[in-house]
Amino acid sequence: MHVQKYRDRYLPAMGLDGIAALPDKAWAPVIVATGAIEQHGPHLPVAVDAFIAEAVITLALERLPQGASCYIAPPITIGKSNEHTGFPGTLMITKRTLRALLLSIARQVHAWGFRNLCVINTHGGNTAVDLYTLREIESKLGLRTQFIAPQVDLGISEQENFFGYHANEAETAWMLALLERHVRPELAVCDYAGRIGDPGELRAERSAANFNWASQDLSKSGIMGNAPAGTKEKGELWLPRVGQAYADAIAKICKEAQARG
Numbered sequence: 001m002h003v004q005k006y007r008d009r010y011l012p013a014m015g016l017d018g019i020a021a022l023p024d025k026a027w028a029p030v031i032v033a034t035g036a037i038e039q040h041g042p043h044l045p046v047a048v049d050a051f052i053a054e055a056v057i058t059l060a061l062e063r064l065p066q067g068a069s070c071y072i073a074p075p076i077t078i079g080k081s082n083e084h085t086g087f088p089g090t091l092m093i094t095k096r097t098l099r100a101l102l103l104s105i106a107r108q109v110h111a112w113g114f115r116n117l118c119v120i121n122t123h124g125g126n127t128a129v130d131l132y133t134l135r136e137i138e139s140k141l142g143l144r145t146q147f148i149a150p151q152v153d154l155g156i157s158e159q160e161n162f163f164g165y166h167a168n169e170a171e172t173a174w175m176l177a178l179l180e181r182h183v184r185p186e187l188a189v190c191d192y193a194g195r196i197g198d199p200g201e202l203r204a205e206r207s208a209a210n211f212n213w214a215s216q217d218l219s220k221s222g223i224m225g226n227a228p229a230g231t232k233e234k235g236e237l238w239l240p241r242v243g244q245a246y247a248d249a250i251a252k253i254c255k256e257a258q259a260r261g
């Protein structure tokens with residue numbers, strides 16, 4: 001199998017003739033990553049979400065089966081991060097800016113001849129905007145759109161699964177495996193915004209009545225999860241499974257788009 005590289009699929013690295021001659025624009029999706037640059041506790045760099053999006057796409061490309069294809073648009077690296085602005089290191093764009101960026105990219109790739117657009121999102125604060133904008137793109141521009149978010153069972157604890165949602169075990173493990181020199185594991189702490197089985201119904205997440213939170217309301221450290229449990233070994237074990245899940249999702253999208261013709 002020919003292993004595909006990020007830079008070979010990155011549209012801005014191609015010239016006019018190269019883009020015009022791509023043979024599979026009618027069905028191969030253009031992937032837009034929506035990430036974030038925001039506080040990730042004292043132990044991780046602020047670009048975690050933007051960096052992980054790039055890593056996930058790189059891993060997925062290496063695992064794409066024969067007959068599948070995709071192209072990569074410039075990533076949107078700053079996200080809608082209102083909830084993290086109480087900490088230094090956070091940058092943010094508004095929901096309007098995020099929508100406008102996605103729409104602008106969609107409009108142009110449609111004009112270039114592409115008919116399929118996917119978002120890979122690594123920041124929860126973007127999700128709602130990504131979803132309503134993709135519906136708008138689909139209805140206004142006639143592009144098929146998908147939001148790729150495969151569930152990968154990492155075998156983490158139930159507590160971490162429910163209340164580890166930021167700078168958590170998985171993100172710490174992934175970053176140690178990908179970019180160890182930018183991680184300071186000695187500063188990692190375990191901070192949970194809630195406990196499974198605790199009485200009470202109004203919670204930050206995963207309850208019948210969630211309140212809308214800012215990260216400083218939930219965590220002094222900025223961490224929400226068991227960061228010290230995230231090790232390099234776990235990251236190296238989990239990342240190929242995550243990459244495979246994204247490759248499978250992209251392959252499925254290609255297959256369905258080809259079948260539609």
Ligand SMILES: [Zn+2]
Nearest residue numbers: 048049167171
């Ligand atoms: Zn994150």
